[in-house]
Amino acid sequence: MPYTKVKPITILMADDDEDDRLLTQDALAESRVLNELHFVEDGVELLEYLERKGKFEDKTTSPRPGLILLDLNMPRMDGREALEAIKANPNLKGIPVVILTTSKQEEDMVKGYNLGAASYITKPVTFDGLVDLMKTLGKYWVEFVELPTTFND
Amino acid sequence: MNKQKHQSKANITWAAFIVVVLSIIVGNAFLALNTIQGLTQTQKSLDNTSMLTTAIEQLHLSVVQAESGQRGYLLTEEADYLTPYYDAIGQIQAQTEHVKSLHSEIDGQADRIAQLLVLVDSKINELKKTVNLALDDRERRALYVLNTHKGRDLYRQIREHVNEIQDRELLFKVSHFSKLAKIKNEAKITFAITAITSALLIIGMFVMTRLNLRNSAQYRFELEKQNETLATKVSERTQELTLYSDELSRSNRELEEFAFVASHDLQEPLRKIQAFSDRLETMFKDELGEKGIDYIGRMKNAAQRMSNLINDLLEFSRIATRGKDFDDTNLNEVVTDILSDLEIAIDESNTQVDVENLPVIQADKSQMQQLFLNLLSNAVKFRRPDVSPHIKISYQHENIFSADHNTELSFQVITIEDNGIGFSQDYADKIFVPFQRLHGRSEYKGTGIGLSVCRRIVERHGGTITAQSKDGEGATFTIKLPVEAALFTLQGEA
Numbered sequence: 001m002p003y004t005k006v007k008p009i010t011i012l013m014a015d016d017d018e019d020d021r022l023l024t025q026d027a028l029a030e031s032r033v034l035n036e037l038h039f040v041e042d043g044v045e046l047l048e049y050l051e052r053k054g055k056f057e058d059k060t061t062s063p064r065p066g067l068i069l070l071d072l073n074m075p076r077m078d079g080r081e082a083l084e085a086i087k088a089n090p091n092l093k094g095i096p097v098v099i100l101t102t103s104k105q106e107e108d109m110v111k112g113y114n115l116g117a118a119s120y121i122t123k124p125v126t127f128d129g130l131v132d133l134m135k136t137l138g139k140y141w142v143e144f145v146e147l148p149t150t151f152n153d
Numbered sequence: 154m155n156k157q158k159h160q161s162k163a164n165i166t167w168a169a170f171i172v173v174v175l176s177i178i179v180g181n182a183f184l185a186l187n188t189i190q191g192l193t194q195t196q197k198s199l200d201n202t203s204m205l206t207t208a209i210e211q212l213h214l215s216v217v218q219a220e221s222g223q224r225g226y227l228l229t230e231e232a233d234y235l236t237p238y239y240d241a242i243g244q245i246q247a248q249t250e251h252v253k254s255l256h257s258e259i260d261g262q263a264d265r266i267a268q269l270l271v272l273v274d275s276k277i278n279e280l281k282k283t284v285n286l287a288l289d290d291r292e293r294r295a296l297y298v299l300n301t302h303k304g305r306d307l308y309r310q311i312r313e314h315v316n317e318i319q320d321r322e323l324l325f326k327v328s329h330f331s332k333l334a335k336i337k338n339e340a341k342i343t344f345a346i347t348a349i350t351s352a353l354l355i356i357g358m359f360v361m362t363r364l365n366l367r368n369s370a371q372y373r374f375e376l377e378k379q380n381e382t383l384a385t386k387v388s389e390r391t392q393e394l395t396l397y398s399d400e401l402s403r404s405n406r407e408l409e410e411f412a413f414v415a416s417h418d419l420q421e422p423l424r425k426i427q428a429f430s431d432r433l434e435t436m437f438k439d440e441l442g443e444k445g446i447d448y449i450g451r452m453k454n455a456a457q458r459m460s461n462l463i464n465d466l467l468e469f470s471r472i473a474t475r476g477k478d479f480d481d482t483n484l485n486e487v488v489t490d491i492l493s494d495l496e497i498a499i500d501e502s503n504t505q506v507d508v509e510n511l512p513v514i515q516a517d518k519s520q521m522q523q524l525f526l527n528l529l530s531n532a533v534k535f536r537r538p539d540v541s542p543h544i545k546i547s548y549q550h551e552n553i554f555s556a557d558h559n560t561e562l563s564f565q566v567i568t569i570e571d572n573g574i575g576f577s578q579d580y581a582d583k584i585f586v587p588f589q590r591l592h593g594r595s596e597y598k599g600t601g602i603g604l605s606v607c608r609r610i611v612e613r614h615g616g617t618i619t620a621q622s623k624d625g626e627g628a629t630f631t632i633k634l635p636v637e638a639a640l641f642t643l644q645g646e647a
Contacts, residue, residue, distance in 0.1 A: 017421070023428050023429075104416075125424050127432050128431060
């Protein structure tokens with residue numbers, strides 16, 4: 001849908017934790033951010049989704065995300081490797097990636113930013129905190145940030 | 154031990170050798186001295202007997218001369234004959250004195266000489282008597298005296314005595330000459346013995362020197378061998394230590410991984426408990442009722458406390474694994490920083506803090522900050538309700554002999570004294586154990602990790618921390634840090 005910013009961007013969340021996925025979904029609903037939220041469960045699925053492989057072939061059910069929420073510690077391929085792969089792919093490296101993790105370790109932060117993460121956010125402990133975060137993210141990435149029009153194909 | 158035995162054996166050998174050398178030298182000297190003494194003695198005896206023989210002979214001659222003078226005069230009545238007579242008479246006196254002054258070494262000879270002298274004296278008297286009678290022109294009487302043969306008998310006796318004395322002296326002389334020859338031979342033998350023993354000594358010394366050189370060469374060889382063994386042992390031990398060190402860093406890494414798991418994987422479920430508690434609280438507030446909300450609140454509290462404990466445990470385990478290298482750290486700056494961090498608490502509690510001039514030490518600055526933060530915040534936290542806190546930080550330098558290091562070591566001793574609630578001395582060790590608390594959570598907040606973090610930091614710097622206190626009378630914490638921290642720590646173990 002070019003020439004318009006009305007259609008909200010798709011948010012893709014990569015997290016192996018089912019509870020977190022549920023809580024994020026709830027928090028997003030609560031925050032009244034009306035963006036579509038899609039989930040993948042690890043780095044491998046994330047790359048399959050982005051490259052439209054396997055069950056993510058269908059463009060309508062698996063639209064290209066305008067923002068990726070990335071957990072760091074996941075099975076098969078963790079967030080660091082996935083981030084590296086995304087930033088190494090010229091077709092994907094433009095998608096902003098926000099790291100959303102429980103890790104507070106300095107080196108994870110440094111590595112995340114060095115690999116090209118747009119932000120590094122520690123998962124809020126309370127649900128209210130999560131709702132606030134979703135509101136803020138929605139406002140920032142959906143309302144304020146300008147993304148190229150060809151971006152959300 | 155073995156070397157010492159060798160040494161004492163060598164010492165004994167050397168002592169024995171010196172004793173042998175000395176006794177040979179002394180023996181040789183004694184032999185030579187003895188020979189010389191024998192020679193001198195024999196020479197003296199020979200001289201003596203010669204002089205005695207000559208003196209007796211001269212006395213004899215004088216007697217003969219006096220007698221012949223007397224006879225000549227009596228026969229011819231010519232005064233010319235009296236000249237030799239008077240000469241002889243004059244000499245006899247001196248000659249008798251001379252003979253008296255000489256002593257023969259032969260037994261009985263002195264008696265014989267004395268008898269001879271008596272005879273000579275009688276003879277002289279007889280001579281004088283006849284000559285005097287003749288001079289008085291009483292020749293007949295003189296001739297009569299002469300013809301009594303008294304004078305002849307006297308002379309015969311004199312000659313016999315002289316002959317006997319001379320024979321004995323001759324015998325003595327002969328025996329002494331043979332003794333001289335014997336001593337000469339002995340001297341030759343002595344010389345030969347000295348020559349042989351000297352030669353033996355020189356050979357012995359040469360052999361000893363050779364032996365000694367060979368022994369020292371052998372010792373050197375053994376020493377080198379021992380050094381090699383030692384070097385091998387040291388390298389083996391080093392290898393072992395390296396292995397231990399590797400093992401230690403491996404286990405440290407494991408601990409770190411464990412800490413990471415603790416922080417992440419244990420925090421994760423807690424976060425869920427808290428998040429879903431929130432969801433329950435907001436979505437089903439009415440259905441839960443007051444009691445349900447209270448339970449959920451307690452559940453959230455417990456989860457929060459566990460989360461704090463996990464974070465503290467993580468911090469505690471990271472002291473060793475995430476410590477920085479030691480650098481010059483000015484403790485005055487550290488304390489100033491911490492006091493400014495605690496400014497609000499200090500002002501609110503009206504705390505007085507006295508700080509002595511503190512040293513610059515080799516330390517991890519951030520850990521020193523942590524150490525002083527924990528101790529000072531404790532001092533403010535555990536204050537007596539009715540007394541405003543007074544904290545004294547003092548410093549002194551101490552030298553203590555360490556048996557382990559066999560040297561005197563310097564320590565920086567820092568004490569932090571407060572006037573707070575204190576504790577019974579029975580708990581002085583317990584308070585440094587992780588999560589040990591002496592008070593209920595409602596009285597004083599905190600997990601009880603603070604002092605164990607302090608101890609861990611001080612131990613990482615090679616030091617010790619101890620506490621002295623009495624219930625209700627304040628507490629004193631003493632930190633002892635070695636100046637040469639490197640001696641006590643495995644730097645770079647992380």
